[in-house]
Amino acid sequence: MAIYRHVHVEFWKDPKVLEELTPEDKLFFIYLLTNPNTTQIGVYKITKKQIAFELGFSIESVNVLMDRFINNYGLIKYNNDTREICLKNWGKYNLNKLGKPMLDCVRSELKNVDDKSLLEFIKPSISKEEIVSLFDEAIYLDKVNDDNFKFNDKD
Template identity: 60%
Template sequence: MAIFRPVQTEFWTDVKVLEDMTPEDKLFMVYLLTNPHTTQLGVYEITPKIIAFEIGFSVESARALLDRFENHHKLIKYNKETREIAIKNWGKYNLTRGGKPIEDCLKKEIDKVKDLSLVKFILERTENEKIVEKISVYAGFDDTSTIRGTSRGQKEEEKEEEKEEEKEEEKEEEKEEEKEEEKEEEKEEEYIVEIVNYLNDTCSSSYRSSTKKTQSFIKARLNEKFTVDDFKKVIDVKHAEWTETSQAKYLRPETLFGTKFEGYLQQWELWKNGKTRGHNARPYEASGGYAQEEARRGIQPANNRGFAKSVG
């Protein structure tokens, strides 16, 4: 009995394992690869009762798993009469090295195998052709070229399967990307509705969030990484400046959210810093020195909204 059996770490990332196997299936697969009854050849005797005892399953569960792995996953062959099992990819991962000690061990194990068709099942996935020839001789298979041909055929089949798996993975990735894009679009639509509603509430207007032109201006700014709060700031500062003036007609999406958007946003920062008495307080009036300087330059407030005009 071997002290250990190698298990490929990629087992845990294999698409079939991730998508098709239950936690119970994964445990059972590792058990089949590493239990104390395994052999160098990959064909060994085991019964549902032994499986149940060693894993802690019921006998019925063990039988159901053997059937599932043979007929659904197609990863094993199990002979109920001889109670022998063969694991599909055993030869691919375990029969990779030759040498006299290995060959002697294989010869002894083959002499004990009752169902030699299980040996052929192992060889179909064995890539080391020297090992295939040796085992074929030990098992008494007359036409070793058939085994080699089958092995090559299996390799081609594996390649096709891998291609199909890659295609499936690509499809899944595309689906995930589409889902992400849909989520982003939904978020964007929500942002547009929120921004237009805020504009209408603040300016007593009735613009529609469904208008293509309005959407295009907002999307352009969102693509530039401006936030919903940035839009609200621009609406606030221009509403404070333009309402009840001839400029009030420009409190509209194409003006507020156009190419001057960033400049309006910077103006909000100045307006915020100068605001001391309510929404329409005069910007910058917190700085007395600045207000006096305006007066000296002949600039005075145009109205009670706090925006200046030149005198004269």
């Protein structure tokens, strides 16, 4: 968990933000980008109840916002079973530096993701090939482990 998160000023110039998002949407989105649960890779566990509490919204409002951000805007994905959220363009703004500490952090955080399919959602926004490779490796290992589980389960 980082102590702070950068919010690029381009956020406020983005046509989607300017023309489509309501004031409530903008607060919700800034919260998703900066809340204490965020990780370096853009996939993190958070409950709808926690979001509601921290923003002062009802659970119903959070459900409406989540639905809008998933189905209308296509900006997030949320797994209700694992309670993990991922942000589509996270990699564009947060996964653009390299170095051993950064790669070690990414490698470590990828191990903590329960729903590896969420990584596919973020991957297109990552420009650094070394980080894309780490995402690919995590996705591949998850598929291999899942296939091995299915194979062994048939015995």
